[in-house]
Amino acid sequence: MAYKHYVLVCGGTGCESSKADDIFTNLKTEVANAGLEHDVQVVKTGCFGFCEKGPIVKVLPEDAFYVEVKPSDAEEIVKETLIKGRIVKRLAYVDESGKTSAVPEEIGFYQKQMRIVLRNCGLIDPEKIDEYIARDGYAALEKVLFEMTPDQVIEEMKISGLRGRGGAGFPTWMKWNFTKQVESDVKYIVCNADEGDPGAYMDRSTLEGDPHSVLEAMAIAGYTVGANQGFIYIRAEYPLAIKRLEIAMAQAREYGLLGQNILGSDFSFDIEIRLGAGAFVCGEETALLASIEGKRGMPTPKPPFPAVCGLWKKPTVINNVETWANVPVIITKGGKWFASIGTEKSSGTKVFALTGKIKNSGLVEVPMGTTLREIVYDIGGGIKGGKAFKAVQTGGPSGGVITAKMIDTPIDFDNLVAAGSMMGSGGMIVMDEDDCIIDVAKFYQEFCVEESCGKCSPCRIGTRKLYDILTKISEGKGTMEDLEQLKEIGEAMKRAALCGLGQTAPNPVLSSLHYFYDEYLEHINEKKCRAGKCKKLITYTINDNCRGCTLCARKCPVNCISGEVRQKHTIDQTKCIKCGECMKNCKFDAIEKR
Amino acid sequence: MSTVNIQINGKPITVEKGTHILAAAKQAGVKIPSLCAHPDLDAWAACGICVVKVSNARGISPKLVRACATECVEGENYITHDPELNKIRRTIIEMILADHPQSCLTCGRNGSCELQTLAAEFGIREIPFARNVKNMPKDDSTGAIVLDPSKCVQCGRCAQVCQQLQNVWALEFIGRGEKTRIAGAGDIVLNETPCIKCGQCSAHCPVGAIYELDETAKLLEAIRNPELTVIAQIAPAVRVAIGEEFDMEPGEVTTGKIYAALRAIGVDTVFDTNFGADLTIMEEGTEFVRRFTENKDLPLITSCCPAWVEYMEKYACDMIPNFSTAKSPQQMQGAITKTYYAQNAGLDPKKIFSVSIMPCTAKKQEIKRSEDMFSSGCQDNDLVLTTRELARLFKQFGIDFKNIEPQKADSPIGQYTGAATIFGVTGGVMEAALRTAYYLVTKEELSEKAVDFTCVRGMEGIKKATVDVKGTPVRVAVAHGLKNVQTLLQEVRDARENGKELPYHFIEVMACKGGCIAGGGQPYGTEDEIRAKRINGLYTDDKKCEFRKSHQNPDIQKIYKDFFGEPSSHKAHKLLHTHYVSRPTYKK
């Protein structure tokens, strides 16, 4: 039975929280009402990536791409597009210039993307294993089980040049090879799905949209290194991803793609889910393993590396979701093909979670080596509200800033490190002129203060000391000596902290200090915050434009604006909390911020 | 044993494979500063002070490694000191100090604090960073040890000792980031946790964050009270350790000096816990012989160690029938002080203040552990002071301990045998019991040569032996450091379940690694080297004793003749025996 039309509804967490479930149900009802249930299949898929404009509905084969759909739009979509074959213009994407694009190819957001990791997201129903299989799913597992030796798999991975997508970019084949070479009765495969960078959600979307790709990859690694048990460590805050994984695992077991003697071979492999409580540090592999073992999630020194002595002291391959999702394609299409994508030392693609002051926020997958300019302007559509681009924070709390000067740098592992940042898991937060660099550094440092595991003193104390100094500077109380202290503490943390979290925690500070030194100096010497973010350094005043409309006085939450009607008002600076409500509400441009 | 050839600052040295850089450097005579590392424990790698540079064929690695946790690799050179490392270490120490109360003058560790020493060595004169001291309430709920989290440097030693060495799990890190702190498991007060008051946490804490509850004032108050006769007893392990507080070598036997010093601070009568130990052997030895011949309630398990008793009651109460009902030497000594001795001396037991000097914090809790501890009609022991507390008191009284003229104990419950004095070391109770049990079973004395049961001596965590008692094999086992106990108990349980022959007839357990000589109340700095010296001290004391078997102690023979009749008599049971109950691991 072939359907004539398909209606794909995004079932990612973002769209689901915007009632994608209702859209899905309404579409099904409307299709049934129109008597089209045999012609039209309504499918709930994984994330389309264009989260800025979600919920997304796509109609095939017409390729009509609808954005910001509401449940009430279902009727019109069915009547117009499915019955009459007409595009519902008001649901089509309209870009800056006013151009309406009803098909994805015409939308800038999709034009420069290349989807390998997200190949099935937004295309298949992640709760149906048959659809994954139809997309060459489990073909890679079949290939390794029946056509390849473990050494050949390692060789293929080596050729592909795949590097770990969790942050540090360690060659995946080497990890696998270490574990393969250790003699041990028991070995483990672990999937790190403890995505914790603020703003990053590529792993969640991958698991929600294509859970089987990770299961298949883990089984492939199991065959390669000689492991029969896998664990997926996922944060409990990802209920949808957990649900989809559970469904996928059950289906795979039913089909015998997990469990004893997979596809009749003598290889057996199964996977269990372990829920994390959401500590950022549990994304660090040794802390993650401790957490799986039921211990407090605290890192342990490396060496020994998990590849040799990991879960319950057994050799353990641990890779993150995005890394795993690449594996089946590498096996089916070959390492050479994969290596042809991206740059020489960073092959393949990278998924970024593009957020911040950008027009099109969302998940984007681009070949390694794509420049920041392409991501920000071509895909992201540029800065919101025509403001000036300031910098991009990559690598979240472990990374640093990339400034306008470096906007044409091809993005790969090594270039980011050379720029004082890091790939991290792929968070990309765009800042404009309204963002204060000290405020941003403070935000990340506060995150690290909270999320440090508290074990080692350089990190536990250092993060707090950095945060305190940044606060001091943001309040206009900073001194030049404070800048020296930032460097001194940062350096000690970088060198002496126990794990990756602590070693990279000072990066946002050190990198911003390096690239925006003048802004630090302004805060210290001129007591000035050019972005107007540091509340202690700004004052709101009322100028002569004031007509005495009293709106500001009425809106002020602390009642610090006074004045007669039709007379110029004044702000009591001792009471003002710098919330900006007055300025936001003034219709006469009478409020000035300095 | 395979070895690796490495260099410490360019100087070649060969060390055993698996040696950590910190230990290798020590062997090379290089001290790498550190705060959290402790030779008793696996590296926890918390403080970050011991970082060193690695130089190998690829050059100097940009990453620093923690010397405490990193094993030496063949051919590598470790740079342990240079100006850059010094700067990093200094920054870390300054940061730790910025978050520390710095209340050194009123701290129990003033003068013995490892952080203080680091600060002194690095010549820290001011703290450049903003202070961030957390004021958190102290936890003295156990009545034995005090936890002061404000002073904690999060080195993790206490939790590691509690979990890994002792398998008790009473202490754990709570919270995350800068809010991380040490607390009772589940963030409840210590006395409601599984804590057994062994005090190993306090013995391992590098700063003053966990320490023994200081009760010296109570002793001075009793001495000032003209109504009271103050009677002291000292435990075996105290005599080979307290000298360390007065620049003496660990293991030097200072029994007579302690008697003299106690009298100097105003104690009226000085007895010795060792007499109680001889008494314990009489009761426990008899108990063993009875159970062994009747083949009933075996294996017999020793009960002298109060921390072990509490552990068993909380974690292994299925072993209650196997526990020796004999009280610990301290409690026997207390009971006879206020009965037998009081009668002899014509004293009202209510007007006797009985203080015992112990290497142990759990003993502070033992004196009230059940109604059996009030067998004399009043509390048998009124106060327990640890070795550390007593040393402080001696210092306050200006006693020149090193040079004080030794004195003898008072009579009639002060004389002891070699068997009693080795109660302070792992295997010692077993050895003492065997010396007397052999006599009780065979009615023959062991020869002077056969009296040393070396098979139960030494620092092995678990020691097993089969002792030939004139043709009858007696299988014994000794465990110290509570993590080792489970293995033995499981063997017993497995044998029972499978209806097999019991693996052991007699098991000795001491909670602390090495036995009481390394108890939670002993002088700071205990590690294996010092343990060995203290152990050696007790065996030397044993050798020097006129009698080396408890039943040969003339005063023991006298107390049975005059007071108890015979071991295990009705009167003996009333005063010298106790019983055990199953206790919830967590209170409430």
Added chain:
Amino acid sequence: MAKLTLEDLRKMREAGKKQIDTRQTHGKEIFIVIGMGTCGIAAGAKNVLNAFIAKLDEKGISDAVVKQTGCMGLCHSEPTVEIKMPGMPDTIYGKVDAALVDQLIDDHILGKKLVSGHIIDRPAGDIMK
């Protein structure tokens, strides 16, 4: 469902592939664009669209995408269909009906021959080539 054998898995993959492929536009080479303005629909464009889908399916052509667009400005010749594919100039056919759909698929797409009589327009760029 019992556990899969290798054969089962392969069969299943083949069976599902066709369906799934129709969902994907990426990597397809043949584009059939149907004018779906009011004029086109009035002239029967919807039937043409359905006919294309059915015929492509029947012929097992998986690398073709059927898409719709608005009015091409050729209202006099509706329904209009533009076919873009490698090896052929982009061509717009007018007055398309179900019968012509068969012919377009057989001759233009499979046979790579222009179907005379219905060609409305060939973009200048292609003619130049």
